Amino acid sequence: MTRFVLGRIGFYTFVAVVLAFFSVPLLWLLTAPFTDTPTYRVKIPDFTVANFAAMWEHPYALGSLGNSLILAIGTAVIVVALAALAAYALSRVRMPGRDALLYTLLLLSSIITGTAAMVPLFQLAVTVGLIDSQFGLILIMTGGLLPAAIFMLKDFMDSTPKSYEESARVFGASPLQIVRHVVVPLVRPGLATIAVWAVANVWGNFLMPYLLLSDVEKQPAAVIMYTLYTEGGQANLRLLSTFGLLYSIPVVLMYLFVSKKYGFRFHGGIKA
Amino acid sequence: MIELKSLTKVYPGGVKALDALDLEIRDGEFFALLGPSGCGKTTLLRTIAGLETATSGQVVIGSKDVTHVQPGARDVAMVFQDYALFPHMDVTDNISYPLRIKKVAKPARTAKAAEVGARLGLEGLMDRRPGQLSGGQQQRVALARVMATQAQAFLFDEPLSNLDARLRLEARTFLKKLQRELGVTTVFVTHDQAEALAMADRMAVMEAGHIRQIGTPAEVFQRPANTFVAGFIGSTPMNLLDGTVRGETLEVAGCKVPAPAAGLRDGEKIVYGVRPEYVTYSVEPVDGSIAGKVVLSESLGASHLVTLEAAGETVQVIVPEGDEPALGDEGYAVPRTDRALIYRDGELV
Structure with missing residues (x-):
């Protein structure tokens, strides 16, 4: 029983890590455009549209x-x-x-x-x-x-x-x-x-x-x-x-x- | 009228599906092409339709030689075994599709579809797609579609095989009635001898690319032209027993039976054929009967099919219910001489 529970925990941890690996870039793509000075990190966005305005002028x-x-x-x-x-x-x-x-x-x-x-x-x-x-x-x-x-x-x-x-x-x-x-x-x-x-x-x-x-x-x-x-x-x-x-x-x-x-x-x- | 003159079809690879067939289908006739699978009956129908091209020979429809005419220009309409209703069109569009090809204006063809559909009892279903219809309804849509073409001849490929057993009987009666009312020359293919006997005005029995007999259902049932047809027609196959001519009588399965035909040579080897329906069972010895032992009894509902073993041959007899003998009984099969047939080298004498 304990073995089973540990096994499950291990499995879901593994799935979570894999999921994070794939979702972090997507999260970055969703948040960075709304951030003032985006870096390579995922941050809570500032909800600015200035980047879109800048792109409009490109x-x-x-x-x-x-x-x-x-x-x-x-x-x-x-x-x-x-x-x-x-x-x-x-x-x-x-x-x-x-x-x-x-x-x-x-x-x-x-x-x-x-x-x-x-x-x-x-x-x-x-x-x-x-x-x-x-x-x-x-x-x-x-x-x-x-x-x-x-x-x-x-x-x-x-x-x-x-x-x-x-x-x-x-x-x-x-x-x-x-x-x-x-x-x-x-x-x-x-x-x-x-x-x-x-x-x-x-x-x-x-x-x-x-x-x-x-x-x-x-x-x-x-x-x-x-x-x-x-x-x-x-x-x-x-x-x-x-x-x-x-x-x-x-x-x-x-x-x-x-x-x-x-x-x-x-x-x-x-x-x- | 549909006329086939020494029609031959050889498939690439050398399979001879039709071998110099001659056939004449009269105006207004309901004609069956019957045979076991692989005998070429479907190929024959498809060659009439123009979906297969004849290797040699002629197809004449009406009085026009259409051997090298495209299917669409032959003035025939075909119902396929799977009905081939277009799944993306509703019933109205399916029925009126042949008219759409003929560039009939939309209101006119919708009206025609409604008229034909009503005739076949499809009134409430005109907006449905084929997927929303039952098998019987799909069949009626397919029939309505060929009726809308007003073609000179209809071709049905196994029209009843996609219906369940009970519906099949109903559809059989319906099809025959409809064909009679429309009076359009109709050729249908079937592997079911009962279907052919029940529906057709005349039929052709085929085997391995050859027509083995053409005739009315009664003719084909009562006087099969050869042992192949004799074995194929009838819900129970005909008894075919080896025999020898002995003067006025025949020696069959160790017994003497009267010869049903004249002109036989003494001592000649023949095959004696008689349908189980035309043989009666007797517990007492009777002149001209075949003695045997009951080895099997199968119920056919109102009667029994009793199998006797007589000197190494098996003889089948239809016995009315209540009269069936017990297994192991000694009994006598009494053939009706006026219904018995003699085959010499497989052909009727």
């Missing part, structure tokens, strides 16, 4: 959040549209070497938009004139995300019965009508998952925009955050914490919205 901070939105939404839209069409085709059309193709794409995609392909990607962007262009960056990040997106969506498509589509086909629906009327509504939770995943990926990506966008007006929040220093070269904690909070809010909101609307269910595998 020439690039707010614009960079807008840039992040453009990049993330642009990439997500293209990824979802292309991945849906490709996954549908790959799921429904039998062709030799399909699985090998998918696995190869998946393998290679971790190299694109990764550190390993940094130099060739930069040279490629320069050669085709997509350097310092948000559209070019969207295309490159789309390329990096597409294989995994196709792979995940194909699983969704595989798990929807074919008879829905065949039924629509016998009624005379064209392939595009079938996709619009039947397939897309059926795999909507899958599309939502892919969209959220793509937005979160682009939102947090630092390397690619840092590499390919030199105009500070076009740079997203992830890159701007890297430049928040005082004149003395010290990290500007007032701006950093405030900006960090603003930077994380959209992603959190998106997760809450999508999870409420569609629910993050795991599809496939077990038949309901």
